[in-house]
Amino acid sequence: MQASASLPISSACERNREPILQALLSYLIVDETQPQRLEHNRLVLEISSGTGQHAAYFTQHFSQAVNFPSLKSLRWQPSDVREQLAGIDLWRKKANNANFLSPIELNLKSAQWAPDRYDFAYTANSLHIVSWPLVLEFCRGVITTLRPGGLLFIYGPFNYDGRFTSYSNELFDSNLRHRDEHSGLRDFTALTEALCSAASRQGATMELQADIPMPANNQLLVFKKASIKSAY
Numbered sequence: 623m624q625a626s627a628s629l630p631i632s633s634a635c636e637r638n639r640e641p642i643l644q645a646l647l648s649y650l651i652v653d654e655t656q657p658q659r660l661e662h663n664r665l666v667l668e669i670s671s672g673t674g675q676h677a678a679y680f681t682q683h684f685s686q687a688v689n690f691p692s693l694k695s696l697r698w699q700p701s702d703v704r705e706q707l708a709g710i711d712l713w714r715k716k717a718n719n720a721n722f723l724s725p726i727e728l729n730l731k732s733a734q735w736a737p738d739r740y741d742f743a744y745t746a747n748s749l750h751i752v753s754w755p756l757v758l759e760f761c762r763g764v765i766t767t768l769r770p771g772g773l774l775f776i777y778g779p780f781n782y783d784g785r786f787t788s789y790s791n792e793l794f795d796s797n798l799r800h801r802d803e804h805s806g807l808r809d810f811t812a813l814t815e816a817l818c819s820a821a822s823r824q825g826a827t828m829e830l831q832a833d834i835p836m837p838a839n840n841q842l843l844v845f846k847k848a849s850i851k852s853a854y
C-alpha cells in the first residue's frame with residue numbers, strides 16, 4: 623500500500639505489522655467446518671489505533687482472504703482519542719475496505735464500554751504510554767466489552783519478574799519516563815493479575831492463552847475471556 627504525504631505514518635507500524643498479522647491469523651481464522659461459529663460477522667475492537675496503519679494493513683489482508691470466509695467477513699473497529707480520528711479515517715478511505723469501520727472515539731479516561739459487543743480486542747504499543755490507572759481502566763473495559771469466549775491481544779514490550787528483557791527496552795522505558803513520569807513498560811505479571819482481578823469482579827475469568835515472542839524484544843499476549851459459569 624502506498625501512503626501519500628497527507629497520511630500519518632508510523633515507521634514502527636510498517637516494521638511490525640506483518641509479524642503481528644502472522645501471529646494474529648491463527649486466532650482469527652475459525653474452523654470453516656463449524657458453520658455455527660460463523661453465525662454473525664465477527665467484530666474486533668482496536669484500542670489506541672494511532673495512525674490507523676495496523677487497521678489498514680490487516681483489513682487489506684482480510685478482504686483478500688477469499689478462501690477464508692471467517693477472515694473475509696471480520697470487521698475491524700479502530701478507536702483512539704479524538705485527535706487521532708481524522709488520521710485514522712484518512713487511512714480508512716485510502717484502504718477502501720468495507721471491513722475497516724469508521725474510527726470511534728475511545729479515551730480511556732472517559733470510555734463507555736458496550737457490554738459483550740466484541741469478539742476480539744486488540745491493542746498495540748499503548749499500555750506503556752498511558753498511566754497505570756488507565757491500564758486498569760483498559761482491563762475493566764475490555765473485559766466488559768468482550769463477549770464470553772472473546773480473545774484479547776496485547777502487543778508491546780513487557781518486563782518479566784521486574785526485569786527488562788533487553789537493554790534497548792530499558793532505554794526505551796527511560797525515554798518514556800523522561801517524557802511522562804506516568805508512562806513506562808508494564809510488568810507481565812502485574813498486567814496479568816490486573817486482568818484476572820478485573821475479570822473476577824465481573825464474574826468472568828481471563829486466561830492467558832499465549833505469550834508469543836515477537837521481533838525487537840516485543841511480545842504478543844493473548845487472553846481469553848470466559849464467564850465463571852462456563853469455566854466449570
Ligand SMILES: C[S@@+](CC[C@H](N)C(=O)[O-])C[C@H]1O[C@@H](n2cnc3c(N)ncnc32)[C@H](O)[C@@H]1O
Nearest residue numbers: 635670671672703728729730731746747748751
Ligand atoms: C505509541 S502509540 C501506538 C499507536 C498504535 N497502536 C501503534 O501501534 O502504532 C500510543 C497510542 O495511545 C493512544 N492514547 C494515549 N492516551 C490515550 C487514552 N487516554 N485513551 C486511549 N488511547 C490513548 C495515543 O493516541 C496513541 O495512538
